[in-house]
Amino acid sequence: MRTESLRVLASRCGALALITAVVGLLPWLSGRDPALSVLRALSAEQEPTREALDAVRRQLGLDAGPVTMLARWVSGLVRGDLGRSWINGAEVLPSVLSGLGVSLTLMSAALVVVLVVSAALCLPTLLRGARGDAAATTGGAGAALAALPEFLLAAVLLVTLSVWLGWFPPYGWDGPLHLVLPALALGIPGGAVLGTLLNDALPAVFQEPWVAVWKSWGCNRSVLVRGVLQRALPPLLPQAGLAVVGLTGGAVAVEAVFAVPGIGRAALGAARAQDVPMLQGSVLALLLLGLLAGAVVGVVRRRMLGPALRDAALSLPPHSRWVPNRLHVAIPLGAAVLMAVVIGWGLLRDPLRIDAVARLASPTWAHPLGTDGLGRDVLARVAHGAPATIGVAAAVCACSYVVALAIGFLPNVARGLAEASNAVPPVIAGILVAAVLGPGTFGASLAVALVSWPALAAHAAALVEQTRAATYVKAHRALGASPSRIELRHVLPAVAGPVARNAVLRLPGIALALASLGFLGLGAQPPAPEWGLMLAESLPYIERAPLAALSPAVMLLLVAVVAMSLSALASARAHDPRRRQPVDRPTSSGAGR
Numbered sequence: 099m100r101t102e103s104l105r106v107l108a109s110r111c112g113a114l115a116l117i118t119a120v121v122g123l124l125p126w127l128s129g130r131d132p133a134l135s136v137l138r139a140l141s142a143e144q145e146p147t148r149e150a151l152d153a154v155r156r157q158l159g160l161d162a163g164p165v166t167m168l169a170r171w172v173s174g175l176v177r178g179d180l181g182r183s184w185i186n187g188a189e190v191l192p193s194v195l196s197g198l199g200v201s202l203t204l205m206s207a208a209l210v211v212v213l214v215v216s217a218a219l220c221l222p223t224l225l226r227g228a229r230g231d232a233a234a235t236t237g238g239a240g241a242a243l244a245a246l247p248e249f250l251l252a253a254v255l256l257v258t259l260s261v262w263l264g265w266f267p268p269y270g271w272d273g274p275l276h277l278v279l280p281a282l283a284l285g286i287p288g289g290a291v292l293g294t295l296l297n298d299a300l301p302a303v304f305q306e307p308w309v310a311v312w313k314s315w316g317c318n319r320s321v322l323v324r325g326v327l328q329r330a331l332p333p334l335l336p337q338a339g340l341a342v343v344g345l346t347g348g349a350v351a352v353e354a355v356f357a358v359p360g361i362g363r364a365a366l367g368a369a370r371a372q373d374v375p376m377l378q379g380s381v382l383a384l385l386l387l388g389l390l391a392g393a394v395v396g397v398v399r400r401r402m403l404g405p406a407l408r409d410a411a412l413s414l415p416p417h418s419r420w421v422p423n424r425l426h427v428a429i430p431l432g433a434a435v436l437m438a439v440v441i442g443w444g445l446l447r448d449p450l451r452i453d454a455v456a457r458l459a460s461p462t463w464a465h466p467l468g469t470d471g472l473g474r475d476v477l478a479r480v481a482h483g484a485p486a487t488i489g490v491a492a493a494v495c496a497c498s499y500v501v502a503l504a505i506g507f508l509p510n511v512a513r514g515l516a517e518a519s520n521a522v523p524p525v526i527a528g529i530l531v532a533a534v535l536g537p538g539t540f541g542a543s544l545a546v547a548l549v550s551w552p553a554l555a556a557h558a559a560a561l562v563e564q565t566r567a568a569t570y571v572k573a574h575r576a577l578g579a580s581p582s583r584i585e586l587r588h589v590l591p592a593v594a595g596p597v598a599r600n601a602v603l604r605l606p607g608i609a610l611a612l613a614s615l616g617f618l619g620l621g622a623q624p625p626a627p628e629w630g631l632m633l634a635e636s637l638p639y640i641e642r643a644p645l646a647a648l649s650p651a652v653m654l655l656l657v658a659v660v661a662m663s664l665s666a667l668a669s670a671r672a673h674d675p676r677r678r679q680p681v682d683r684p685t686s687s688g689a690g691r
Contacts, residue, residue, distance in 0.1 A: 444481025
């Protein structure tokens, strides 16, 4: 276990070093002249002559070359000096620390929300288990909340609790009330993930023999519940750690929605302005936050296990099998039909036609969902945005699957890459790629693919190792079958199917990640009818035309509902005992055929 922890630490430190080097080389990787960007930021009217650009390069040290400049930055980092902003000349470190303090406050409040939401989801199962009923609830509410991206939930909370009800201020960072909505948007999905995982594991723990022994000794419910939680939590903490690490990526979108002056918003602004020193410090701070969160979760897990179990593999017994009913099939079917109706109706309309007279119009027969700030039909833009969101996600998913399947035959490489990718949320990858390639659909797709395929590769690598160790594969090898024939005829077919199902289940998450990058201005650019971009364009006038923002949000919610339901149905089908096949299955083909 210690060797595994050291390997994980080494891979994540390597990812941090690689990302830091990439950020340091951004001025040369982008292919654009950083001196020209800085000159335009400092003085838009000044003519970009050769003398002026050379003066900017000398002032910023750009004439020394990329390697020398990167070495200077790393040397300054060791001394606690992050340099000065290229835009306003202010020191980077104080700005980073100020934004980091705001983000830490927001994440601390979000962690409180995580604990409250997870406790609320698990409380019914805990009470029923303590009374002797170990049956679990379906967990549909938790799974639905877990499927919501932070930026989408932030927009919904902004419309409902701030615009419509007026309970909380919509923007800014001035007092405790400004903390409520960002903390809810950031904490509810993470709490739903932890609560759903724990709620699924509790029934199996309540059925273990030691629970009956404790009850026979007369232990009260509080003692029994504490013991069950101490048994159920440690195996789930690695997955919970990933959810906590994901808070760093979600903080970027949430801070952008609510205009919170945190480190995520600072990184996004620095990427747009090509302020490389500020971008370096902000991204480094975000990655350190993620690594620190993962380390804290690891320490808590080891503390809960105790000295006797720290080096032992602790896992939960098999979960109880969930049997879907008609409602579980009707909900995704209804959501899919509603999406098909909206898309089919809206495809007959022009998404780019501007009607200045009908700006921010309410829903009418001519415009069933109203119009946006330029007078464009919202229904048409929502319908034509489906290919830009779901279609691009399907292409990214297919490319990730092909790459993961190829890399999966190198188990050690695939596992290390997957561990390193866990430290890089899609939003941070999108910021870096946008700084190199510029914002656009291709850059957003590449950013999501960079953090999507390593997890699939790790899954493929685990299946490759399992299949290679199977008895029937060893028998073919002993009978003289060539390694290439074994890999192509036996290992590849055993790996391709499960990894393909995993990739399909990740398709909605990829679509939501692309929408989040579009919402932040890192993906598709105007006037493209992309759902995330539409949501971002509608936020400034959300009070006058809430449907313009709610329509793409509802479509993303429907995608999440369909994805959650299909994932649950696929899981139930895969765990059906009637369909389960032995691992060491016989084969009818001989080794020499």
